[in-house]
Amino acid sequence: MTVASSDITQPNQRICAEWTWTGTSFERGIFVGIGADGVISSVELSESSDHNVNHVDGILLPGFVNAHSHAFQRLLRGKGEVYSSASKHNSFWGWRDEMYNLVNTLGAKEFKAACVLCFTEMLDAGITCVGEFHYFHHGDMPYQYDSIVLEAAKEVGIRIVLLNAYYEFAGCGKKELSEAQKRFETHDLDAYWKQLDSLSDYKRGVVAHSIRAVDPVELGLLVRGARDRNLPFHMHLEEQVAEIEQCKASFDNKTPLRVLLDLDISLDHVTLVHCTHSEDAEMQAFVARGGMVCVCPLTEGALADGLPNLQPMSGQICLGTDCNARIDFLEEMRWLEYGQRVKTNRRGAVCHVGTTWVPDLSAELLRYATEMGAKALGVDAGCIEVGKLADFVVLKVDCENVMEMLPTAIFGDAAVGGVCVGGKWVREYTSSSATVSADSRVRKGVTVDVGTGFVKNGNSGTPQKRARVEPCEEGSLDQSEAACVRRVMDAGDDVVALARSLVDINSTSGSEQHMAAAVTSWLVARGWNVAQQAVGSRYNLHCVRNHANGEVNSAPPKVYMNTHLDVVPPWFPSTVDDTNLYGRGACDTKSLIAAMLIAAQTLTETNRSAVGLLFVVSEETTHEGMIKANELGINPQYLIVGEPTDAKVVLLQKGILKCTLTAKGVAAHSGYPHLGRSAIDDMLGVLGEIRAYAFPQSESLGVTNVNVGKISGGQAVNALAEECSAELLFRLISAPETVLEVVEGVCSKYADVSAKVITKNDPVDMTYVNDLITGFDFGTACFNTDIPYFNFDGKAVLYGHGSITDAHCPREYIALKDLKSLVPAYVDLVKQLSDKC
Ligand SMILES: [Zn+2]
Incomplete structure (x- = not known):
């Protein structure tokens, strides 16, 4: 159950934007059906043309998913930006003192106003879902601010995942909390779980604030507790060298990431925030165990943290607005790449994903801003696909070339032209229907003079x-x-x-x-x-x-x-x-x-x-x-x-099913294939089975045509392929679903092969x-x-x-x-x- 959509019922809708993002490209003529439950019920290439379709001007994308925010910090915007040469404000720790000063003065009313302001600005920026990393718990009543955050989100209409933080100490080695930090304090684990479970009507996540605030023993229990409850787990890993040094000094010379890696548990529900100074080998080990990283480029710039090394993160990246000094997700995307350009003197640095190269930089950035954020928060959103939540952003981009639209939006300029959360348009989109109907004059009678009146x-x-x-x-x-x-x-x-x-x-x-x-x-x-x-x-x-x-x-x-x-x-x-x-x-x-x-x-x-x-x-x-x-x-x-x-x-008239198959493997030296799994081998197996399958055919209607139009994959000739993808086009004499079922059935026989529908059209009987x-x-x-x-x-x-x-x-x-x-x-x-x- 989610706050933003749980008690909203919408009429069924069908929308058709000028261009719709399919996950890999923009396509024209895609009709998206939205059920009364706020979930996408159909995505089709204009299978019919009823009048109940709302035409949306602009490009339709999945709504941006902000995986890391502290809403109240919005009030710090513009503060502490005057510097004397010796000022302690010149470091992260100075900024943190400023934040604690704010905490000391913030009552329930001000706190809520800050959250409402912040979430409103997020919707304006096309963010449809926020992971609120919430550690500011107590007002006049214990945990009073937990429900205030949720209320603010509901009022504004943004989808929220409450990432509720455990916060026990002021620093590594169980340092006592300062006065300001007392408002964050969680006394013990039992009380923490009790409070978290009391919020089970809402979408939640488990959080250890940081290695500074949580002892490694409790950290392990929190990671396990999240797993038992099937909830995502988030934690500030490190953004400052000083906190890594403190951690090493307190815990057997281990980095914060090493502390986590030493837990004997799967980490595929874990998202670590910042990871600015993580060691490559440790990061590779972390993502190999299913972990994700949330990078917050604008905040990391504002707080002089540093630039993370993205390549070892293998594309397991999502984005966050963190301190909310600026709320602009396109700019977060842009600066994720620009930071790397500045650091490495190379363009397209984000394309270097693990051991592979992903050429479509903009699509990769968008994936971080949508799909991966949703994954980190455990929310069924981030893609325009049947069964996903109907969370969208419409962008207006001044660009005629479809290949350049997304790069123009991210690296140039785009205006938000509509925002939808769970089927509810919280920011109106402009519809071409008004102009279209104004243009739908039907001229009756004899007219040969065509030069006038119809050129507009x-x-x-x-x-x-x-x-x-x-x-x-x-x-x-x-x-x-x-x-x-x-x-x-x-x-x-x-x-x-x-x-x-x-x-x-x-x-x-x-x-x-x-x-x-x-x-x-x-x-x-x-x-x-x-x-x-x-x-x-x-x-x-x-x-x-x-x-x-x-x-x-x-x-x-x-x-x-x-x-x-x-x-x-x-x-x-x-x-x-x-x-x-x-x-x-x-x-x-x-x-x-x-x-x-x-x-x-x-x-x-x-x-x-x-x-x-x-x-x-x-x-x-x-x-x-x-x-x-x-x-x-x-x-x-x-x-x-x-x-x-x-x-x-x-x-x-034959129907169409266009889909992309993606196989994921485990890289290994080709001389020791038992140490890995080849994605190409798996793909060949899948394609072989699909091509050999007896799809529907009949004497009068003919056969189901199968074409494997594109294959790509592999990283080196002497390595087991990490990834392989293939694009298939079926010409159908039966419903697309009958063929899709077979394709998915074949995929499911292999370790990690999945099918994604690009377009489908029923045959016309x-x-x-x-x-x-x-x-x-x-x-x-x-x-x-x-x-x-x-x-x-x-x-x-x-x-x-x-x-x-x-x-x-x-x-x-x-x-x-x-x-x-x-x-x-x-x-x-x-x-x-x-x-x-
Ligand atoms: Zn943060």
């Missing part, structure tokens, strides 16, 4: 990925709107000429305007009513044939034909030889549009309400055109969707076409379409000529005979489906 981009100021069009050698065709319209009008009713004229319009995703204008003109000239629906600066086309007398047809057609106006870059114009039409969009989907136009025109000549047309933008990128089309209120019984399906009516359509071949599509993004009560029928294997490549083409036969094929499909209405 509703998402201005937000990062948008635009497809870059390579300059084309033959790109000299006039691409003005007037020229595009003229070429299409000149093509008339000849399907090859019409397809050519459409291919010759450059309409890569994001620049479909002239394509839409030309199609509109062609239809309007033939008596169609074309409504243009703005999608940013482009527009979708909703087309219905007018009555013969020119009146608008009010009965909506029951059958629609649909495809997309955009093509993938780079654009290149058409060429034709005896057998084929070549050019960008020749099969995906300009030829299909030409065939649909002529088929629709032929059909409506005789029956003027027989078929409607829906052409949308951005199918090749974000599907935002089709998502927007849901606002048109079209609800056909049948939607014929054009994609190059090799003249087959599609029974099933269209096997109903078996009973609907006769005279066509059936097949399976291994590519994505707009179908899952359109909400309607009817059924989709996916069909087109040309092959998807000839699309998206420099040889893109369609055979002329396939193009010509597509017109009667669409006519036939519409007629068959109309008969079923």
Whole structure:
């Protein structure tokens, strides 16, 4: 049970940010479901497009987890920063005297105000969870301040883990406490456990303040007691050389870390704070036993502690704001790296993780600030994954390049644009829905003048990925709107000429305007009513044939034909030889549009309400055109969707499961393999089993495709690999969960191999076409379409000529005979489906 979320119930939510952090990269179009319990219930790549999705401007990250804080020390901000040359303020110990002066003056009211102020600033900075290392226990009543800290966090709405400290002595060798320190005193272990257990409604941790304040015997009992209670254990290890010297003098020349290592107990629940002067070998031994380190770069800088050696920590690092003189987690991340740069004269020092090299510095820093903090506090947060707490921060970063967004946020600048704790938005995010709806004007009626009114981009100021069009050698065709319209009008009713004229319009995703204008003109000239629906600066086309007398047809057609106006870059114009039409969009989907136009025109000549047309933008990128089309209120019984399906009516659009497998090993000399475990061996075993597994297949729907697309791992040819990872992509004919279960089952057979889902999409089952359509071949599509993004009560029928294997490549083409036969094929499909209405 956690303070911040225990008594909050939220309605179910679905959010979709411009970019969502998956743990390794930002992805577009990720829908995150949040349950009423404040837990992430789904993370999907736009599996549907219902209207209950809240669009979030900015980049969505897991909320920052602050693993170490003393909230009341916020009141010391700005104090003690005037120095005389001989001042004792010039050391840590001088600062500590200042802190004790504050402690002497702090009543319950002031103490609470300090905590509220501090936690408020943490939320402002995107920190959603704080590990409050709490040793200031007593006010007028014993342990009065323990509950005040918890109350303050609850009031502010931040998630808290109360790391309640044991504090018995003033220094190594059982030195008596000073007057100020009496307010920290825990008299004996029994009383300490009793107090801790009385707070069992809250998320807690066990703490020994430091080797100065806790005798090694009690230290051992505290570490064990935490383990027995399944709670995390935290301790200030050392940040000053003097405390190491004191420890050595008192305890057989042992460093504080050695004292801890000599405990005969697993340390995988232990987080040690600072570790500024730890010896490399001892640190390696500590992390090998599962320990973690909390580094607090800004505090360690402010207090002149020194710079820790990070490499032996093997990435088992989390971050804390400690004295809270400055609360900025991006800056903690930045200075973790900058400190190392200053110390070593090398950049990317944080990348040197144990014996391996992690090239993505920013992702590694973010991992410390989120996932590792959550691990240190024993909180199920820190990742955007199903089952994790819905704690998020939204950042606004002025950066267009997705690869540079995170480095820009950490090393440049970013503004917090929303904070969510357990599904509750404690700092509002801005939603693009307001601007989107302001932009969703649907123009009814005949409009050929497309130059005005539709150029305003509703998402201005937000990062948008635009497809870059390579300059084309033959790109000299006039691409003005007037020229595009003229070429299409000149093509008339000849399907090859019409397809050519459409291919010759450059309409890569994001620049479909002239394509839409030309199609509109062609239809309007033939008596169609074309409504243009703005999608940013482009527009979708909703087309219905007018009555013969020119009146608008009010009965909506029951059958629609649909495809997309955009093509993938780079654009290149058409060429034709005896057998084929070549050019960008020749099969995906300009030829299909030409065939649909002529088929629709032929059909409506005789029956003027027989078929409607829906052409949308951005199918090749974000599907935002089709998502927007849901606002048109079209609800056909049948939607014929054009994609190059090799003249087959599609029974099933395969689903997708993309996941990363990570194997962890134990390094050893390759001549003595019994001393370790190779992560690569384990990974080969897992991959072998997965590739040999009989995943679902059927005669009609085909097979489940498995592709191991990427493998990396190992540190040296003569060493057992410490880590190995592999990225897998499955094309599914069944639900992603059935395959994921198998993958996880295989992983679980190995010592330390885990699977992480990057994206998943259900297959689209269209096997109903078996009973609907006769005279066509059936097949399976291994590519994505707009179908899952359109909400309607009817059924989709996916069909087109040309092959998807000839699309998206420099040889893109369609055979002329396939193009010509597509017109009667669409006519036939519409007629068959109309008969079923
Ligand atoms: Zn501290």
